[in-house]
Amino acid sequence: MQFNGTQNYIASESLKLAVNAAITLEKPLLIKGEPGTGKTMLAEELAQVLDTELIQWHIKSTTKAQQGLYEYDAVSRLRDSQLGDEKVHDISNYIVKGKLWQAFEAQKRPILLIDEIDKADIEFPNDLLLELDKMEFYVYETQQQIKAVERPIVIITSNNEKELPDAFLRRCFFHYINFPTPEEMAQIIEVHHPNVKQDLLTQALQVFFNLRDVNGLKKKPSTSELIDWLKLLLAEDIDAKTLHDKTQSGGLMPLFGALLKNEQDVSLIEKLAFLAKR
Numbered sequence: 001m002q003f004n005g006t007q008n009y010i011a012s013e014s015l016k017l018a019v020n021a022a023i024t025l026e027k028p029l030l031i032k033g034e035p036g037t038g039k040t041m042l043a044e045e046l047a048q049v050l051d052t053e054l055i056q057w058h059i060k061s062t063t064k065a066q067q068g069l070y071e072y073d074a075v076s077r078l079r080d081s082q083l084g085d086e087k088v089h090d091i092s093n094y095i096v097k098g099k100l101w102q103a104f105e106a107q108k109r110p111i112l113l114i115d116e117i118d119k120a121d122i123e124f125p126n127d128l129l130l131e132l133d134k135m136e137f138y139v140y141e142t143q144q145q146i147k148a149v150e151r152p153i154v155i156i157t158s159n160n161e162k163e164l165p166d167a168f169l170r171r172c173f174f175h176y177i178n179f180p181t182p183e184e185m186a187q188i189i190e191v192h193h194p195n196v197k198q199d200l201l202t203q204a205l206q207v208f209f210n211l212r213d214v215n216g217l218k219k220k221p222s223t224s225e226l227i228d229w230l231k232l233l234l235a236e237d238i239d240a241k242t243l244h245d246k247t248q249s250g251g252l253m254p255l256f257g258a259l260l261k262n263e264q265d266v267s268l269i270e271k272l273a274f275l276a277k278r
Contacts, residue, residue, distance in 0.1 A: 009038065009045040010187045018175035019046065025173060028114075028132055028154035030164075033177030036222025039157040043113040046155070053110040055152070057099035059119045065127030068098040068114075069137050069146075092142050100131060104148040112152040118161040125168035133171055180223060182209060192227050199240040204230055207243065207253050211260075216268055221259040229258035 003019040005011035011019075019042070022029035031039045047054035057068055073094040080088045087093045097105075103112040117125060131137045135148040156172065158164065180188060182205050189201060204226075212220045221229075232255045233243070243254060252269055253259065260266050 003046055003049055006045045006049055008191055009041060010184065010191060011042075012178070012184070015042075015175060015177060018173060022173040023153055026151055027171065027173045028156050030156045030158065030169070030172035030174045031177060032158045032160050032174070034179055034220070034222060035159055036224040037177045037179060038223065039177060040113065040115055043111055043115075043155040043157075046153070047111040050109075050111070050153075052108050053106055054113060055099050055103045055106075055110055056113045056115060058115045059117055059124070061119050061121075063120050063124065065124050065131075066098075068100045068128065069131065070098050070101055070139060071096045072141050095139065095141060100128075100137070101146055103152040104135065104146055106152065107149055109150040110152045112154045114154065114156045116159060117156050118158040118164065122162065122165070126165050129167060129171065179212075185223065185226070188223060189227065189230060193230050193234065196230060196234065197240070200233065200238075200243065201230075203240040203243050204233065208259070211253075211269070214268065214272065218264050219261050221261075225259055225261075229255060232258055 003011070003023075004016055018031075019029060031042060033039055043056070044054060072091075073096055077088055077091070077094045099112065099114075103110050132154060135151050137146055138144070139146060185205060185208075186201060189196065208221060208226050208229075211217070236255065238254050252266070252273070256266065256269075260269065
């Protein structure tokens with residue numbers, strides 16, 4: 001199993017090495033990076049390359065580790081017992097399989113994506129240590145030992161919102177996705193907008209990276225937002241000259257709402273443009 005990027009996903013050499021190293025070592029691959037740098041998309045593309053199932057577990061602030069294993073639906077069992085339903089005598093009818101259980105049951109080695117693990121409680125990663133290490137867990141209600149048929153390839157993403165425990169980090173292969181350079185960004189755009197004119201692309205990239213370099217910006221625009229912005233520029237038939245003139249005169253680029261996502265940043269760019277004209 002080797003990952004070399006795909007037609008739809010431009011991967012750096014270091015990212016390719018990280019993916020293949022994690023697969024070889026049979027360790028979870030922990031991916032960090034700015035939002036919009038393709039962390040989730042990596043798992044999707046890897047599943048396509050390997051022609052295997054992608055099982056996605058999207059983590060929320062309320063998510064508990066137990067939910068990834070299984071949940072016992074006691075409420076449904078109580079309701080069925082009150083209705084005299086025969087299936088109430090088999091407790092396995094009320095065991096709801098979690099994403100890890102689904103991955104462990106897969107006959108062909110699947111991709112298990114644990115997305116945005118840093119959103120959960122700080123104890124969440126530690127609660128999964130044994131299961132991710134041994135690839136098995138015990139179901140107390142049915143006295144079953146669930147063990148992975150094929151050890152899944154585990155991709156874990158984090159936006160670095162909180163630190164992860166050391167014991168968890170020791171069990172992972174780590175990679176940080178650096179923000180693309182202008183040259184790498186041009187390659188990424190070529191995948192999504194192959195017909196964009198070179199002069200428009202050059203000017204758009206200059207505006208985009210100048211914007212990211214502004215000190216005090218609350219939210220820097222991401223790769224996905226640049227792709228959306230270019231799509232709008234193409235749809236509105238805005239050329240490179242118009243884009244250049246508008247950024248020079250007013251400070252705000254056309255359709256800036258695709259790149260700037262809060263009023264503080266809009267106000268900051270307007271103020272800087274005003275000071276530059278003075």
